[in-house]
Structure formats: C-alpha cells, structure tokens
Amino acid sequence: KAGVTQTPRYLIKTRGQQVTLSCSPISGHRSVSWYQQTPGQGLQFLFEYFSETQRNKGNFPGRFSGRQFSNSRSEMNVSTLELGDSALYLCASSLAGRETQYFGPGTRLLVL
Amino acid sequence: QQQVKQSPQSLIVQKGGISIINCAYENTAFDYFPWYQQFPGKGPALLIAIRPDVSEKKEGRFTISFNKSAKQFSLHIMDSQPGDSATYFCAALYSGTYKYIFGTGTRLKVLA
Numbered sequence: 001k002a003g004v005t006q007t008p009r010y011l012i013k014t015r016g017q018q019v020t021l022s023c024s025p026i027s028g029h030r031s032v033s034w035y036q037q038t039p040g041q042g043l044q045f046l047f048e049y050f051s052e053t054q055r056n057k058g059n060f061p062g063r064f065s066g067r068q069f070s071n072s073r074s075e076m077n078v079s080t081l082e083l084g085d086s087a088l089y090l091c092a093s094s095l096a097g098r099e100t101q102y103f104g105p106g107t108r109l110l111v112l
Numbered sequence: 113q114q115q116v117k118q119s120p121q122s123l124i125v126q127k128g129g130i131s132i133i134n135c136a137y138e139n140t141a142f143d144y145f146p147w148y149q150q151f152p153g154k155g156p157a158l159l160i161a162i163r164p165d166v167s168e169k170k171e172g173r174f175t176i177s178f179n180k181s182a183k184q185f186s187l188h189i190m191d192s193q194p195g196d197s198a199t200y201f202c203a204a205l206y207s208g209t210y211k212y213i214f215g216t217g218t219r220l221k222v223l224a
Binding site: 004031033035040041042043044045048050055056058090092097098100101102103104105106 | 211
C-alpha cells in the first residue's frame with residue numbers, strides 16, 4: 001500500500017506570495033491533518049479534514065487555509081507569505097481521525 | 113501555549129544503555145498519548161501509544177510509563193542502539209476531537 005505523498009517536496013517563495021501544498025493520503029484513509037514543524041516548536045496542528053469538512057483547527061491566522069476533495073486528497077494554502085512561515089509542512093492521514101496517523105515526508109517551504 | 117512539555121531537548125546514550133524521555137501535560141482532556149520517531153528527511157512514524165487507563169505498555173525494547181495523577185508519561189528505550197538515533201516526539205489527543213498536541217521533541221544520539 002502506498003504511503004502518504006506530499007508535493008512538492010521543496011519550495012522557495014518570497015514574502016507576500018502565496019503557496020499551495022498538496023497531500024495524497026493512504027488509500028482508504030478519509031482523515032487528513034496538517035502540521036507545521038519548526039525547530040524548537042515541534043509540530044503544531046494546523047487543521048484536520050474528514051469527508052471534505054474541516055473538523056478541527058489550530059491556532060494559526062486566517063492566511064492558512066485548507067480543503068479536502070471527494071477523493072480525500074487535501075491541499076493547504078498559505079497567502080501573503082511571511083518569513084516566519086518557513087517550515088516543514090507535514091500532512092498525516094488516518095482512517096477516521098482518532099487512530100494511528102501516518103505522516104508524509106513533508107514539504108519544506110523557504111520564504112525569502 | 114505549550115500544553116505538552118517534553119524533556120530533555122537532547123540526549124546522548126551509550127549503546128546498550130537506557131534512553132528515557134519525559135513528557136508532562138496540563139490538560140486532563142487528553143485521552144490518547146502516542147510517541148513518534150522521526151529520522152532526518154522523513155515524516156514522524158508512530159512508535160508506541162497508550163491510553164490513560166493503562167499505566168504501562170511495552171512493545172519490544174520500547175516502553176511507555178503513564179502516571180495519570182502526575183500528568184506525566186515517559187518513553188523508555190531499553191538496550192539503545194545506534195539505529196535508534198532520531199528525534200522523538202510525544203503527543204496528546206484531545207478527547208472527542210481530532211486535534212493532536214505535540215511536544216517539542218528530543219534529539220537522541222546513541223553512541224556505538
């Protein structure tokens with residue numbers, strides 16, 4: 001069974017731009033969660049989607065948004081990028097949200 | 113606000129030794145406590161997890177000890193091996209939700 005895939009793996013943007021990251025969950029998994037990982041802060045929860053609905057949201061500004069499609073694939077978007085948005089963005093999938101989460105390799109975003 | 117505090121930040125252990133990583137939480141509304149292992153360039157992978165009605169869980173060389181009254185849980189790695197060198201994260205899942213809170217991570221190095 002293929003694991004969680006994330007595209008792109010690396011991204012360089014400049015301040016003020018926007019970016020869209022993509023996540024394809026494990027086949028059959030309907031829950032997708034997104035996390036921001038930075039040194040010293042660990043993983044911080046962004047949001048979780050199930051059946052195209054956002055069920056939980058973390059404490060991030062409205063510039064961070066996401067969506068999920070009917071095939072469970074998910075995208076997250078960050079608008080008006082700031083230097084502090086430089087991070088590894090991880091997505092994780094699970095069957096329904098409260099079981100084992102399987103993480104993708106992440107997208108490393110660098111904002112210049 | 114960090115609701116799961118993890119220590120130490122880094123740990124060096126001799127091969128064959130015991131590695132111990134501790135986490136403390138503040139919110140009693142957590143009902144699932146997983147530990148993740150992350151190698152460089154990879155996403156975190158579930159190592160072992162425990163629910164608050166159990167005081168200890170062992171899987172191979174990995175053991176979680178859980179102290180509900182003290183709101184603490186710890187990971188013990190017995191007979192530590194160089195291949196265990198990685199970053200370890202504890203996490204907690206809010207009861208009735210799909211939101212995980214992660215510790216800030218412990219970088220473990222096992223010397224050969």
